[in-house]
Amino acid sequence: MGNAEFRADRHPSESYEDILERDTRTIPDHLRQGPTRNLGEEGIPVTNYFDPTFFHKEVRHVWLKVWQWACREEDIPNAGDVFVYENVGKSLIVSRQKDGSIKAFYNSCLHRGRKLVDECGHRSTFRCKYHGLAWDSDGSFKHNPIKWDFPQFEGKDMSLPEVRVETWGGFVFINFDPAAKPLMHYLKPLADHFDRYDFANRYKAAHVSKIVPCNWKVMAEAFMESHHTIVTHPQLAPFLGDVNSQYDALSDYVTRQFTATGVVSPTLADRNFGDIDILKAMEAAGGSHVSGGHSDKDGVSKKVNNARDTPDAPMTLEQGVTARMYACEVTRKSLGDEDGWDYSQVSDAEIIDALLYNVFPHMSFWAGYAPNVVYRWRPNGLDPDTSIMDVIILKRVPKQGPRPKPVTEHRLGLGEDWSSSPMIGALGPVFEQDMENLPEVQTGLKSSGTGVVHFSLYSEMRIRLMHKLIAQMIAEGEAKVGV
Ligand code: FES
Numbered sequence: 001m002g003n004a005e006f007r008a009d010r011h012p013s014e015s016y017e018d019i020l021e022r023d024t025r026t027i028p029d030h031l032r033q034g035p036t037r038n039l040g041e042e043g044i045p046v047t048n049y050f051d052p053t054f055f056h057k058e059v060r061h062v063w064l065k066v067w068q069w070a071c072r073e074e075d076i077p078n079a080g081d082v083f084v085y086e087n088v089g090k091s092l093i094v095s096r097q098k099d100g101s102i103k104a105f106y107n108s109c110l111h112r113g114r115k116l117v118d119e120c121g122h123r124s125t126f127r128c129k130y131h132g133l134a135w136d137s138d139g140s141f142k143h144n145p146i147k148w149d150f151p152q153f154e155g156k157d158m159s160l161p162e163v164r165v166e167t168w169g170g171f172v173f174i175n176f177d178p179a180a181k182p183l184m185h186y187l188k189p190l191a192d193h194f195d196r197y198d199f200a201n202r203y204k205a206a207h208v209s210k211i212v213p214c215n216w217k218v219m220a221e222a223f224m225e226s227h228h229t230i231v232t233h234p235q236l237a238p239f240l241g242d243v244n245s246q247y248d249a250l251s252d253y254v255t256r257q258f259t260a261t262g263v264v265s266p267t268l269a270d271r272n273f274g275d276i277d278i279l280k281a282m283e284a285a286g287g288s289h290v291s292g293g294h295s296d297k298d299g300v301s302k303k304v305n306n307a308r309d310t311p312d313a314p315m316t317l318e319q320g321v322t323a324r325m326y327a328c329e330v331t332r333k334s335l336g337d338e339d340g341w342d343y344s345q346v347s348d349a350e351i352i353d354a355l356l357y358n359v360f361p362h363m364s365f366w367a368g369y370a371p372n373v374v375y376r377w378r379p380n381g382l383d384p385d386t387s388i389m390d391v392i393i394l395k396r397v398p399k400q401g402p403r404p405k406p407v408t409e410h411r412l413g414l415g416e417d418w419s420s421s422p423m424i425g426a427l428g429p430v431f432e433q434d435m436e437n438l439p440e441v442q443t444g445l446k447s448s449g450t451g452v453v454h455f456s457l458y459s460e461m462r463i464r465l466m467h468k469l470i471a472q473m474i475a476e477g478e479a480k481v482g483v
Contacts, residue, residue: 010458011243011244011266013243013244013266013269014244014266015033015244015246016033016241016244016245016246016258016259016260017032017033017246018244019241019244019260019263019324020260020348020349022322022324023324023328023347023348023349024325024328024348025345025346025347025348026345026347027347027349028196028347028350030189030192030193031258031347031349031350031355033246033248034248034249034250034256035248035249035250036247036248036249036458036461037249037461037465038457039461039464039465039468040464041454041457043450043452043453043454044452044453044454044455044464044467045451045452046445046446046448046451046452046453047451048217048467048470049215049217049218049384049442049445050215050384050385050442050445050446051384052384054384054474055379055382055384057474057477057478058470058474059088059089059379059382060477061473061474061476061477061478062361062470062473062474063087063088063176063378063379064088064090064176064177065175065176065177065180065473065477066175066180066186066360066361066362067166067173067174067175067180067183067186067359068087068173068174068175068362068363068376068378069171069172069173069363069376070083070085070092070094070104070172070173070174071083071085071094071171071172072170072171072172072204072392072406073102073167073170073171073172073200074170074203074204074403074405074406075120075172075204075406076094076095076096076102076172077096078096078122079096079097079098079100079137080095080096080122080123080124080137081095081096081121081122082094082095082096082117082120082121082122082123082137083120083172084107084117084118084119084120085104085174086381087378087379088378088379088381088382089381089382090106090176091106091107091108091115092104092105092106092107092163092174093105093106093107093116093117093126093160094165094172094174095123095137095138095139097137097138098138102165102167102172103138103139103162103165104162104163104164104165104172104174105126105135105139105160105161105162105163106160106161106162106163109128109130109133110133110141110158110160111128111130111131111133112130112131114128114129114130116128116135116160120408123137124136124137125137125142126160127143131145131146132145132146133145133146135159135160139159139160139162140159141158141159163175163176163178164176164177164178164180166182166183166184168183168184168187168191168199169191169194169198169199169200169365170199170200170201170202171199186253186254186359186360187253187254187359188251188254189250189251189254190250190254190357190359190365193357193367194357194365194367197367197368197369197372198396199365199372199394201396201397202372202394202395202396202397203394203395203397203403203404203405203406204392204393204394204406204407205371205393205394205395205404205406205407205423206391206392206393206407206423206424207390207391207392207393207406207407207408207409207410207423208390208391208392208409208410208411208412208418208421208423208424209388209389209390209391209409209410209411209412210388210389210411210412210413210416210418210435211380211386211387211388211411211412211413211414212386212387212388212389212414212435212438212439213385213386213414213438213439213442214385214386214387214438214439214441214442215379215384215385215387215442215445216362216377216378216379216380216387216388217377217466217467218387218438218441218442218445219377219387219389219438220361220362220377220466221463221466222434222437222438223356223364223375223377223434224255224257224358224460224462224463224466225245225247225257225456225459225460225462225463226240226242226243226245226257226259226354226459227242227243227245227456227459228437229242229265230242230265230267230268232433232434232436232437233430233433235281235284235285236281236285236430237264237265237267237268238264238265238268238273238277238278238281239261239262239263239264239278239279239281239282239285239323240259240260240261240263240265240354241259241260241261241263241264241265241266242259242265242266242267243265243266243267243459244259244260244263244266245257245258245259245260245459246258247458247459247461247462249461249462249465252360252465252469253359253360253469254357254358254359254360255357255358255360255461255462255465256355256356256357256358256462257354257356257462258349258353258354258355258356259353259354259356260324260349260353261324261327261352261353261354262278262282262322262323262324262325262326262327262328262352263278263323263324264277264278275317275321275322275323275326276315276316276317276323278323278324279315279317279323279326279327280315282323282327285426324348324352325348327352328348328351328352331343331351331352331370332344332346332351335351335369335370338398339395339396339397339398339399340398340399340400341369341396341398341399343369346369349368350367350368350369350370351368351369351370352370353368354366355367355368358462360465360466360469361466361469361470362376362377362378363375363376364376369396371393371394371395371396372393372394373391373392373393373427374390374391374392374393374394375389375390375391376389376390377389377390385442386414390409391418391424391427391431393423393424407423410423417432417435418431418432418435419432455467
């Protein structure tokens, strides 16, 4: 795939880099503009979102070939702890070993296939609940209560089959493909950029997941551009540089988008929003740094209230202090107060902006020093018309004191709102606005009169790249099948 520098027409307003130039701290090199891709203008068939044959190929040639995070290391801290990870109809037991390493086994009894482990927890032995065959937590065969009737098992390797496991940043990744390249082949350069954020020393402060009535790509795409803000999330536009966003394709597998917080959307240029208006909009958004990955309960409301002498007094800002500067300073202080770390020299962008890195095909990690949001999108079993979205929030382990325990996942059903989970605070209503679109997209795709969807050249470049890679993997996989 070509990597030529591509200067598509950008929104005529200032760029994200222009906004950074006014910031108050040194800008790290890795936040500077990266490469883009010229991926053409061709439409994508709508059938890629619902056709069972396409979905079957996607499962076979994409999902069973890519690295995917299954859990956090902190979910299985002790020997014998297990996590059950499921995707595209496959179930895995992710198991902490006595030597601290991690293995993953197909969650299927070698007798007649019953799942060996039904739920996450602690298992020193995987004993099948059907006829009692058992394996040690390292996958070695332990016991067969009906040994007398299975001469065919004698002398055979009855260990549980394993899948590949690698770790990064406290995440446990699995890959069904024994021939897959190492995880780092896919994570670079994200892993280099994230060194400074030390994700291994963050803990899971929130984890909410939800089944959504749309194809997994429809859902992923809703979080891969920010120009839907003005229509879908109009309450955010007064403090979000949506169309100023920067989009980069750092490799085939790692893309990113940077969106500034604390500046007004250029789409509202005719409204004459001032800095106080921006702060008021942040306050009204409900106390969550919805655009930049913060989710602290005190949030923006408290921060903006600090701009007043009393709660009822008019907000004021000192001469020369912008809303963005003010929000950054208050956030630096509140983060430091919460975890004891010093944020005085951290760049403005890494304090309040939306710095979303995506790893093909389905993971998104928010960079920066504030609580980091992590997304994961995947099919709901083998149904092309529904999917599962996970939202986790990682917080920095406090400088002093013990490491906080991670939360456990709160799974929402089809009919439950994100807002019903207190863990993600004011992010909930924003996600609900996204969710209103998604089933309508899935239905609309099936009603298409042209048979194709289109992506914009710059802002939706990352979405097009995802589709290109899926098509490429399917084509290569099918060619091998045909050999
Ligand atoms: Fe597991 Fe029979 S299916 S022991």
